[in-house]
Structure formats: structure tokens, C-alpha cells
Amino acid sequence: MKFLSLITVLLVGVALVYGTLGMPRWGDPNSPAATHVSPYYLEHSMHDTATPNVVTSVLADYRGYDTLGETSVIFTAGMSCILLLRKRRKHKEEDHV
Amino acid sequence: MFDYIISYYNYWMYAGLMMIGFYGMMAKRNLIKKIIGMNVFQSSIIFFYISSSVKRGGVTVPIIKHVAGAHGSHGVDVMQYANPLPHVLMLTAIVVMVATLGVALAVAILIYRRYHTLEEDEIILCMRKG
Numbered sequence: 001m002k003f004l005s006l007i008t009v010l011l012v013g014v015a016l017v018y019g020t021l022g023m024p025r026w027g028d029p030n031s032p033a034a035t036h037v038s039p040y041y042l043e044h045s046m047h048d049t050a051t052p053n054v055v056t057s058v059l060a061d062y063r064g065y066d067t068l069g070e071t072s073v074i075f076t077a078g079m080s081c082i083l084l085l086r087k088r089r090k091h092k093e094e095d096h097v
Numbered sequence: 098m099f100d101y102i103i104s105y106y107n108y109w110m111y112a113g114l115m116m117i118g119f120y121g122m123m124a125k126r127n128l129i130k131k132i133i134g135m136n137v138f139q140s141s142i143i144f145f146y147i148s149s150s151v152k153r154g155g156v157t158v159p160i161i162k163h164v165a166g167a168h169g170s171h172g173v174d175v176m177q178y179a180n181p182l183p184h185v186l187m188l189t190a191i192v193v194m195v196a197t198l199g200v201a202l203a204v205a206i207l208i209y210r211r212y213h214t215l216e217e218d219e220i221i222l223c224m225r226k227g
Binding site: 005045054067073077 | 103104105107108109112113115116119120123124148149150151152153154156159160161162173175176178180181182183184185188189192193195196197199200203204206207
């Protein structure tokens, strides 16, 4: 079992390292991630949202509904933790209280 | 050659970190160790995305300095600021990571209460007995 998983992990690692050879170099200012979409947010966020911090303006203004969904994810996780870990009372005691 | 290694070794580090986490998730029998492996796995992916936001050459955090340019959008030098989008997306991913960690630990506590062990093979033995 351990040998099998070691083989799988090594195969995945070799595939990943092979995939990184096509990646842009570290810190390249002309990489695709830095040239296509993100200049729009850096240029227009001050005009659109009047917030100097671009991360905040993208999080709370451009992607506000995403953040709302994220909050519901946190709420669901917290509620499921409470429901899983609470002490279960017997029903008769609850009736008296 | 040395320049080549310098510009790619961060990706190799993330690949190594992901292999460690993946191995921990698959090969370890203890449930807590499996959860730790899952966290290492997720952290490696977050590091990978964060490293794609780096630009070399006098780049700072994406906070626009001159507030006077609020009305004109063309006063911002894009090459002066790091890419903000990976930071935002990984903020979301960190939230999901914390949520999954919390639920996984709660389920581990429940399993320990029921079977009094966290070893996977012992739990399966207990389940087969009845």
C-alpha cells in the first residue's frame, strides 16, 4: 500500500515538474498573469471604487457576491461544527426545561 | 544554467511540497496525519498561486499611492504594483481551507468518541465487528 502510493506520488511529481518547464519565469513582468486582466484592475480601481488597496476593492466591490458566498461557506462550516460537536441531551430533559 | 534554476526552483519546491502532502494523505493511517497532509497540499497550491503575482524590479504591494489621481485612471504605473488578483483568489481559498480543516477535525473528534482510536485500520476492524 505504501509502495503503491509512493509510486503514484512520484509519478504525479514528475508530471508536475515536467509541467513547470512551460511556465513563465519567476517574477517575469511580461508573464500572461501580469499582462492580460490585472492591469485593468490596477488602473481602474481608484476611479471605480475610490479605494487605494486594490485587493480590498476587488474582494469587496468587483467580486462582492463571491465574498458573500464565501461568508456562507464559513457559516455552513461553523454550523456543521456546532451541530457535530454539541452534547446531545435526552428529549425528556429538554421537555422539562 | 544557474539563471534557469533560479527562475524555476520555486515551482519545484511547490511540486515537492505537494508530493509530501499527497503522500501523507494516501499512505498514513492516522486520521490527524491525513488532515495535516491535506493542509500541506492546500498550502502548496496557495504558494504556487501567490508566486505568480510577483513581478521583478522595484515592485510593491498593490496599494495605489497617489490619491490625487482618483479621477483619472491613466496615472497608475501598472509595472510598479504586484498583481492583485492571485492575492484575492487565494484569500478565498484560505477561507475554504480553514472551513474544511474545521469540519475535518470535528469529524475526527466524533470518530474518536465512537471508536476510541484514530488509526484507520483499527477503525475498520471495529466497524466489521459490529
